[in-house]
Amino acid sequence: MPKALGIANGEQWAYKTRVARGPLAPVLILNASPPYESSIMVRRLDTGEQFWTHRARLPCLWEEREAWYETHPQFRGGTEFLPSPPDQDGPTRVPMTRLPITDIERIRKVVRSELEERLNIPRLALTIAELAAAMGVSDDQLYKHVRNGDLTPRYSGTRMVVPMDEAIRFINELPDEDLGPL
Missing domain, CATH: 1.10.1660.10 (Multidrug-efflux Transporter Regulator; Chain: A; Domain 2)
Structure with a gap:
């Protein structure tokens, strides 16, 4: 199976949706294009929508998304899109927690001050x-x-x-x- 930019037809990849820092959605690679072209034809498995996208919007294979989330925690949040089981209509949505950036900054300040206090770092x-x-x-x-x-x-x-x-x-x-x- 020919690969374009490390992607082969028929593989399931994670797609960064248009929602700013939104969750990943599963897509099936339909046309990986010739090498050195960044446009790839995909079909979203949760909505059935078919479209061309850029390689940059496909960060990892679908089964490797947890490892990708560990290095990109800002994208984990909202609702992750999963393909529908055959006996259900529409996508299955799994709720995930998402902290606003202001809360993350507040948490960082607390952690930083706790470390300074406990380690006596002047x-x-x-x-x-x-x-x-x-x-x-x-x-x-x-x-x-x-x-x-x-x-x-x-x-x-x-x-x-x-x-x-x-x-x-x-x-x-x-x-x-x-x-x-x-």
Whole structure:
């Protein structure tokens, strides 16, 4: 059986649906196209819909989807589409849990703070958002101080961080009275 881009006719592959970060759907490869062409004719096994798609929308074989989900957890969620058993009409839907990105970020912060607390890892630097929250000012206010040269951040790649000693120096050098807008 000839293969195009590692895909052969008659195989079942997982298809990334058009839903942003939605679950995978099973498709049957109908026409794998000649090598070096990215368009592949498929039929969705849950809806029967037949269409051309790009190789990039087929991340893995259907039976390998659990391993793929482990490295791409953002796609696990919503409802996974499964082919209908012969005695049922329509697709079988298996509910799966999906956390909104804001909840995931909140969980990461909790885990990070728990690790820092348990391992007694001292903070060496703060992000602009963390320093702004600690000072009770806006991020924009601190970015103005960076542009004016009052606050000197360091960079880890493209991420701006303020070392603790610089943050303390900056706070200690703030005026004792309101001088108006920057």
